[in-house]
Amino acid sequence: MKTKRKNVIAIILGGGQGSRLFPLTASRSKPAVPIAGKYRLVDIPISNCMNSDIYRMFVLTQFNSASLNAHIKNTYNFSIFSQSFVDILAAEQTPDNPTWFQGTADAVRQCMPHFLNHEFDYALILSGDQLYQMDFNDMLDDHIEAEADLSIATLPVNDKDAPEFGILKTDSENFIKSFIEKPAKELLPDWKSEVSDDMKSQGKEYLASMGIYIFNRKLLIELMSNPDTKDFGKEIIPQAVENKKVLSYQYEGYWTDIGNIDSFFEANIGLTDDIPQFNLFDNDNKIYTRPRLLSPSKFHKIMVERSLISEGCIIHSKEITKSVIGNRTRIGADTVIQHSYVMGNDLYQHIDDINEDIKNNRPLIGIGERCFIHNAIVDKNCRIGNDVYIKGGKHLADTTNELYCIKEGIVVIRKGAIIPDGFTVK
The missing domain is CATH 2.160.10.10 (Hexapeptide repeat proteins)
Structure with a gap:
């Protein structure tokens, strides 16, 4: 029987206005966009957490959150005798924070008082608009074994896609020694990394940040104390690489960022393949959503x-x-x-x-x-x-x-x- 990860909280970033997914985000937030016919995008990171025995989750959002609130309220109801929860934290004005979220890191910073009400050793930070299936236990185990301060999930990509990501290089022990956000194509030759033979044969020799992070509690509190840093990719990660133990967890499974209409459409149509890259029919990696009790089609x-x-x-x-x-x-x-x-x-x-x-x-x-x-x-x-x-x-x-x-x-x-x-x- 699986045991719940009681020393981890998950923080799911709901994203900004979602203009690249317009008009699907005209009246709903990105995590609330329907995917695969019966799910919402937010079901993906939540299901990955549940399949990894992580049952304490916060979803951070500020735009068009009504349908997202309703979906989570009607879907993720745990036992009253359990400490499990999926809570939505919308941007709120307080005497100390009179503004909306100014970036990914600022969203986490403004919500820190809510996180610190709970005991945790590690904070798993996820995006609310990605399609993938990952066992976070493997990443957590590597993080703990390496005694890292921060771990970043990384994905090998080709030279066509690399300029769209944060690209990094590691040493022989997979600690990140350099990081560049969305590099120009002419800089790429200096940023090739050691990857598996399978990835190399596909021309995927650049390690891209997937926007999936594990922070030690102490480091998260330290980094969030600086109000001048607003974004993880542009500020927090480059600064941490300079003076902290930042580990790369290399992932080679299916992953796609649902950032625009084209990627959203292809991800959904790809589910109809005979053997789709994202498996909805997996006993060990179920995708959870609201049970609607509908009749057969x-x-x-x-x-x-x-x-x-x-x-x-x-x-x-x-x-x-x-x-x-x-x-x-x-x-x-x-x-x-x-x-x-x-x-x-x-x-x-x-x-x-x-x-x-x-x-x-x-x-x-x-x-x-x-x-x-x-x-x-x-x-x-x-x-x-x-x-x-x-x-x-x-x-x-x-x-x-x-x-x-x-x-x-x-x-x-x-x-x-x-x-x-x-x-x-x-």
């Missing part, structure tokens, strides 16, 4: 290929190919969905409301009949009429309007949008 004369279909759906469409379909999705007859993510609906429409909408020629909640949707994200609670044609692709220029946005060729139908019959984007 219902299909009528449909061809489904390499797709994920969530619970409670009513689907009459002709074809669903390489797509992710969220909870309570309704799709009309003869509709084709390809290479798309349909997030689903929060509620079923009552029969009286359906009849009223039909009478007034208003599209029903869901996707209508004879539609074609390709390379698109359909946010929650949309009403898409009949004979709608949406074909995303690189041929489309970026645009934003009240119904949809186009980013990197991906058409994003905005939450609650009403798309009339015969509407076309191509």
Whole structure:
């Protein structure tokens, strides 16, 4: 039987305004964005913690936090006899802190009084917008064995991706001796590291910070006492490397940063692969979320290929190919969905409301009949009429309007949008 890590607290950073994920973050924070049809992004770090026997977690947020609050309140309820919790700490004004969070480190600093109300030896700091499965026990064991002050999870990356990360170099004992934030491409030749033969064969010879840290309690208190440092990657980590024992924990599994629409879309569509890099079907690494007690999904004369279909759906469409379909999705007859993510609906429409909408020629909640949707994200609670044609692709220029946005060729139908019959984007 597993024992809980009683000397560790986890701090999950909810991120800032999430402008690169707009319009998905127009009315919700980044950690609350739906992923894989039935989960939220925040479920990923929380599940990784629970699978690593860490059951005391704080989620720090300040933008559009209402849906995140509701999700966590309705999902992570532990026994009243347990010390386990997932608490949300929103930015709050106090006599000592009259401002909003000014960066990742500043968010942790402003919330330190709440952390110090709990006993812990180690603080595990995580991002709320990454997709990965990691056993933090291995990282914690290495941290303790090396008697490190701070440990950073690192990932080998190639020269194309390296300029987007903090890049570091280590000595023979994996202690970090130098660190550079988002280096220019011409500087990269001096920043190659020793990696496994498998990583080297893929051209991944640069060690990138994953934004996953373990701090000793004493060091965290010391570093947070300086109000001038606002960010971990730009200030805290480079300063710590100069005079502290900072360990690199090299990770070679699947990991992706959900920083923009393109990476979010590809991460979701990647789940439909025959053998996906992120495994939702793992007995030892379950992804937890809110149990909604929905009915089974219902299909009528449909061809489904390499797709994920969530619970409670009513689907009459002709074809669903390489797509992710969220909870309570309704799709009309003869509709084709390809290479798309349909997030689903929060509620079923009552029969009286359906009849009223039909009478007034208003599209029903869901996707209508004879539609074609390709390379698109359909946010929650949309009403898409009949004979709608949406074909995303690189041929489309970026645009934003009240119904949809186009980013990197991906058409994003905005939450609650009403798309009339015969509407076309191509």
